[in-house]
Amino acid sequence: MQPATISNRVFLGIVAFSVSFGLSLVPNWDFPRAMVTGVITLLATYAAAFCVDNRRRAYEMLVLNSLHKRIKELEGLKSRIIREIDKIEEHRNLLYTESNKLKTQVAESRNQRDNLHRESSTFTGQKKQLESEITAFKKELHSLEKSQTELNNSVSNLTAEKRRLELNCNVSRSEINQLQTQISELYEEKQDLESNLTLLGRLKPQIEEKVYELRIQLQELEINVNEQNQLLIATTIKKADVESSQNYLQTKLGEQQAELQQLQSQVSLLQEERDLLQNQVWELLQQMETFEPNSLPAQEQEDDLDLFPFSELLTPIETQEISETLSEEWMTFMEQLPDHEIQVLKAIVKQENLKGTIKQIAEANITMPNLLIDAINERANDILGELVINPGIENPEIYQEHIINVKKMLALYENLMTRQASSN
Known part of the structure; x- marks a missing residue:
């Protein structure tokens, strides 16, 4: 027995x-009886304690026993718990790896x-x-349908055009025949050109001499240009005098125009x-025809010569008007032109069989x-300082800015020729 239980029992x-001793002693004050009751009580107490201990x-x-069973159960439970804990640890590791995988999957x-x-x-955006x-394809489809209808119309037009071209083909064949005749005419013109080439070969030495003369004239012109540059300074001084004289001439011209009117x-x-x-x-x-029919023609000629001198009065006035409208340059140009060159200008102005x-x-x-x-x-x-005829086209023409002056010059030339013929 343990010392604690022994001390407790004592x-x-x-x-x-x-x-028990005290209770039995108090009423009677009998010590032996009290001792016996005390011992009995002690034995009863120890018997009761023994029973209680049992x-x-x-x-x-x-x-x-129940605790041993419980311990065994708890140990089994502990082993199961340990196994479960191991499984849970494994499961936790698996879950951790799976959570990492899930995190990566979530990120992905x-x-x-x-x-x-x-x-x-x-x-x-691609859908739009x-x-x-x-929509564009639909529009194109609609336009293609329209173009198909137009093509159908154009096909019908082309068939009609084909028929018209067949007719034109027959016409063109007739035109080809005409062109063959024109080719023969051109062949004749070719022969004329060959004759002109031979004439040009004859004139070649004259042209070369003229080119040499032109070179000499060019050198002389360069010298004249230098002299004219020097004269230009003098002309600027004279310009003021000329302007004053020009004003005087304008007033005089007005008076002459009044006289002309x-x-x-x-x-x-x-x-x-x-x-x-x-x-x-x-x-x-x-x-007089009724009286003298025989002497009438001679008398008519005399009357024409004696009674109508007004044409001689009119031509000088007309020539005076034309000469006043022409400038000095055009007058000098007319004076230096020979007769055959003036005839060329007349032909170019008329444009008839040029x-x-x-x-x-x-x-x-x-x-x-x-x-x-x-x-x-x-x-x-x-x-004049300018060209008068345009030689770059097939039929030469007078430039439009000079056509009026050329016509005036030709009219003045004709008037002068008629005056010379009448004076002769």
Whole structure:
């Protein structure tokens, strides 16, 4: 037994003996009886304690057995718990690895989600583009349908055009025959050109001499240019004097124009008088036919010569008007032109059988048409500073800015020639 239980039992026996001894001693004060009751109480107490200990031990054994069972169960539970803990640890490790995998998968899924968002945005843009392309395709389809209808119409038109072309083919065949005739004419013109080439070969030495002379003239012109530059300074000084004299001449020109208008009015009056005299003469002639029919023609000639001198009065006035409208350069240009070159200008102005007339003039003067035109342009360039004839086209023409002056010059030339013929 343990010392604690022994001390407890001794303490219990002492307490029971003292209590029973005291209780039995107090009423009678009988010490032996009190001792006996004390001993009996002590024995009863120890017997009760022994019974209690046995029961307690039995209970403790039961409890101990139950505790052993419980311990065994707990040990089994502990082993199971340990196994479960190991499994849980393994499961936790698996879960940790799976969680890491899931984290990586979540990151990948997020990246995929971002990529999907980007792709969805691109897909929406592509969808819009596809919708716009679909609308464009629909429009193109509609336009193609229209073009198909137009093509059908054009096919019908082409069939009609084919028939028309077949007709034109027959017409073109007839035109080919005409062209063959024109080719024969061109062959004749070719022969004329060959004759002109031979004539040009004859004129080649003359042209070379003229080129040499032109070179000498060019050197002289360079010298003249230097002299003219020096004279230009003097002309600027004279310019002021010329302007003052120009104002005086303008006033004088106004006076002359007034006089010219008076002369024109007088000429108109003279023309009216001439018409009256002509009427009177015709009346006299008709009266004289009744009396002297034989002597009438001679008398008519005398009347024409004696009674109508107004044409001689009119031509100087007209020449004076034309000469006033022409400048000094054009007057000098007209004076330096020979007769055959003036005839060339007349032919170019009239534009009637131009090539034939120029060719006749060139053959009459033993030269070529192109050389005649070049000679006129050289004179115009020397005097006027500009070309008069445009030789770059097939039929030469007068430049539009010079056509009026050329016509005036030709009219003045004709008037002068008529005056010379009448004076002779």
